[in-house]
Amino acid sequence: MPVRLPRSSARRRLPAGAALALGAAATLGAVTAPSASATSVAYLDGGALWASTLDGSRKVQLAGPDSVPADAGAFREVAAADSGRILAVRRQDGKVSQLNWFQTVEPNGAEGPHGSLPKRNGYLSYAYPVTLDLSADGAFVAYGVSATTPAYPVGSFFFGSYVTSVASAAAGVEPIAIGDLESPSVFGNQLVARSHGDDDGVFVQAPATAPFGTAFQPWLSAGLQPGYEVRRTDVAANGAVAAIETLKWNGGTREDGGIVVVRLVGSGPLAERTPDGASLCELPAQGIAQDASLSQDGGSIAWKDDGGVKVAGAPTGPGPDGVCALSRPPVLISATGQMPSIGGAVVDVLRPPVPAGGGTGTSTAPGTGGSGSGTTPGATTPRLVLRLPTAKVATSTLRRGLRLRLTAPAKGTVTVVARSGSTTVARGTAKVKKAGAVSVTLRLTKTGKRRLSRLRGKTLRVTATSGKAKATGSLRVRR
Structure with missing residues (x-):
């Protein structure tokens, strides 16, 4: 059991009178309105990737476990950036970590960089991503990793974090490895992590070397009872509040744990901000709460417990029993x-609602219930969606054939044409038996093959058609 507070018998994962209370107490102001900048929560449900408004009034499925590529498996991890980019990782059951597939959804709903989250070579067995997070601008991804090569009498091990740009990950470039610091989250582009050898502490990366530097300094010390450990810590983008996850293991099973929320005092670098001990409280939860996520302004908090995915207003402080009093009651998203x-x-923007009179405009989301139950008002009817890579494409890829992913609105033939000026340089077609995901390989025409070298540095106009439906986009070619 975690430390008990001197002033009551309420359970707390982090003691208010211990090392967290490093600075002068500050007044904890209630935040009663949802964040203006944090407009959605991404989450996983039934192996699919979903997004919802914070009040649960509208939910959309961004991609299912059977979406292209069909053999990538179910969605396992997801992270959303302040910029609006969403990155999610897929993996088939029983497959090793290296056989993952990540894909991104851009703020406008288009497909962004995709590929396999890379690893550093040198070990036989890997487990990653243990945790997953994006920098505020969505350009960098950080994920926890453990790797080992068994040997007698002593094997080799790595516990820590990988950091790389999303574009480099899509290109298969090895990530930067940061040893010992694990379960990373990202504050701006600065990593917040725990040390593999310190179950009690939260560490902050030196801003001057973020996000790839190995210089970290101790920030918070939890003072937990034996058997408990700090795991992931999420910090609101404005640096005003932190949510700290703690766990107690029984073998390989999570036996106990929760999420502690604390206000931070100060306006300087994160490492200089101190916790307000008077604000410390434990998030109310069914069973074990985990996967804490704070809005950019610290006004909303999401988590997952035995009741599902929930979003609530940020705590206003502890109640009489040490459990957080929330500025808005929890909404059950799923x-x-x-x-x-x-x-x-x-x-x-990710999925525009159906115009008035444009069909039923509803779809049932899995796992709904409680305050956020029911249908998804304004969910889209099937439409033609063209997903193009945002990174520049090599001419060698065009020579082999570029596989594109689309969503077809109905049964029929989908045609994709790429033009340089008024000249068709590549074309692809596919037949679909029903509305849904489809893969089309864009192959060079005879003219495209002759002009391939002259396409370097060009931007191609890509048009997809399916019956009367049409979608367009741009494809950039590397120099």
Whole structure:
């Protein structure tokens, strides 16, 4: 059991009178309105990737476990950036970590960089991503990793974090490895992590070397009872509040744990901000709460517990029993959801609602219930969606054939044409038996093959058609 507070018998994962209370107490102001900048929460449900408004009034499925590529498996992890980019990782059951597939959804709903999250070579067995997070601008991804090569009498081990740009990950470039610092989250572009050898502490990366530097300094010390450990810590983008996850293991099973929320005092670098001990409280939860995610302004908090994915107003401070009093009651986003991540994506931009009179405009989301139950008002009817890579494409890729992913609105033939000026340089077609995900390989025409070298540095106009439906986009070619 965690430390008991001197002033009551309420359980707390982090003691208010211990090392967390490093600075002068500050007044804890209630935040009663949802964040203006944090407009959605991304989460996983039934192996699919979803996004929801913070009040649960509108939910959209961004990609399912059977979406292209169909053999990538179910979605396992997700992270949402303040910028609106969402990155999610897929993996088939029983497959090793290296056989993952990540894909990104851009703020406008288009597909962004995708590929396999890379590893550093040198070990036989890997487990990653243990945790997953994006920098505020969505350009960098950080994920926890453990790696080992068994040997007698002593094997080799690595516990820590990988950091890389999303573009480099899509290109298969090895990430930067930061040893010992694990379970990373990102504050701006600065890592916040725990030390593998210190169950009690939270460490902050030196800002001058973020996000790839190995210089970290101790920040918070929890003072936990034996058997408990600090895991991931999420910090609001404005640096005003932190949510700290703690766990107690029984073998490989989570036996106890929760989420502690504390206000931070100060306006300087994160490492200089101190916790307000008077604000310390434990998030109310069914069973074990985990996967804490704070909105950019610290006004909303999401988490997952035995009741599902929930979003509530940020705590106003502890109640009489040490449990957080919330500025807005929890909304149940999904009873079967997991790994919520609050970000800047706008749900109606990711999937525009159906215009008035344009069909039923509703779809049932899995795992709904409670305050956020029911249908998804304004969910889209099937439409043609063209997903193009945001990174520049090599001419060698065009020579082999570029596989594109689309969503077809109905049964029929999908045609994709790429033009340089008025000249068609590549074309692809695919037949679909029903509305949904489809893969089309864009192959060079005879003219495209002759002009391939002259396409370097060009931007191609890509048009997809399916019946009367049409979608367009741009494809940039590397020099």
